[in-house]
Amino acid sequence: MSEKEPPNLELPTCGDQPLWDISLGAFNLPALIVAEEVGLFPFLEKTPATPKEVAHHFSFNPRAAEALLGVLASLGFLAKYRRRFHITEVSRNFLLPESPYNWGTLLRAPPVIPDLCSAIKGILKMPEDKMGERAVEVFGKLKEPGKMDYEQVKIIAEKSHVRSLPAALAVAKWGDFKGVNRLLDMAGGAGSFCIGLALRYPEMEFTVADLAAICEIATQYIADYQLEDRISVQAVDMFEDEWPSGYDAVFFSNIFHDWGRERSIYLGQKSFDILPSGGRIYLHELLLPDTKDSPPALTVYSMVLLFSTTGNLFTAGELDELLTECGFEDITIIHTFGYHSLIMGKKP
Ligand SMILES: C[S@@+](CC[C@H](N)C(=O)[O-])C[C@H]1O[C@@H](n2cnc3c(N)ncnc32)[C@H](O)[C@@H]1O
Structure with a gap:
């Protein structure tokens, strides 16, 4: 038995959501850059699509495509209506290539996070049987x-x-x-x-x-x-x-x-x-x-x-x-x- 007094624990007086938001927020920009680079916004403008249809069109891993679409919707760049993802007004104005207000270059200007972009691109192209190899290791x-x-x-x-x-x-x-x-x-x-x-x-x-x-x-x-x-x-x-x-x-x-x-x-x-x-x-x-x-x-x-x-x-x-x-x-x-x-x- 240790001689020290055990620490006294009280439930924190507030939730920890702001810390989750900030630490995971590091992935928001890379997710948006990857979507913009592959041409997701012009595709969804013409063809609102389900995650499966997006995965099929871009040859993406279906679970990774669904996850990325969820991220973009939660950030307000896509909206889900009857199972299909549509672009929102902010994407129509600022993320379509032909828009005079296109933000593509600006998003990629430093500071970008190349490793996180590569990680997101990596899972989008990963076959299901390779998923999890890193965790197993x-x-x-x-x-x-x-x-x-x-x-x-x-x-x-x-x-x-x-x-x-x-x-x-x-x-x-x-x-x-x-x-x-x-x-x-x-x-x-x-x-x-x-x-x-x-x-x-x-x-x-x-x-x-x-x-x-x-x-x-x-x-x-x-x-x-x-x-x-x-x-x-x-x-x-x-x-x-x-x-x-x-x-x-x-x-x-x-x-x-x-x-x-x-x-x-x-x-x-x-x-x-x-x-x-x-x-x-x-x-x-x-x-x-x-x-x-x-x-x-x-x-x-x-x-x-x-x-x-x-x-x-x-x-x-x-x-x-x-x-x-x-x-x-x-x-x-x-x-x-x-x-x-x-x-x-x-x-x-
Ligand atoms: C995200 S942590 C969760 C730990 C704990 N349940 C918690 O919520 O604080 C995942 C845990 O799963 C354990 N783990 C991973 N693979 C395991 C395996 N094959 N058998 C037993 N534990 C495993 C890891 O060592 C790690 O402690």
């Missing part, structure tokens, strides 16, 4: 401690912890955990959610499962709060290893959106298999609205996920359908903190 290095520089591993864990800790307090405050005794936090990172829940529910026990190198860091965070007696840590590759059992709840935060629908179904079904009747699944997620065209921070994040991992943000309806397909019922959803929501389903 990065996460592969986390399976054994020592394969990745320790400082880098710490940064990966710290990045999610900073965003997850206030959300964890909100999940514990607003979520329904009545009757949950043992919770498995799969791909639980630094253990932020187990820490938040453990502070509010003194009877509950937890396991944080993650790749081995991250588990080392989680152990330290848990010790900082003197919660090692109630939160255990276990190295698990959730796609390759046997899952631990004996839990009445499985919790995933910011995981389904990393992996796309097919692999998320696998995670949902594995959870279903290890849970008893009445057991619960929790998904803590950033959700897009059904139209997938707002707000800018989330449409951009959904596009960025395509090259940082391989997923996209889901809508509430998509996750409801996905959990139902895995066998869960009584699916509920509540807002938690900032842009996050908590979805819960029960095994019949």
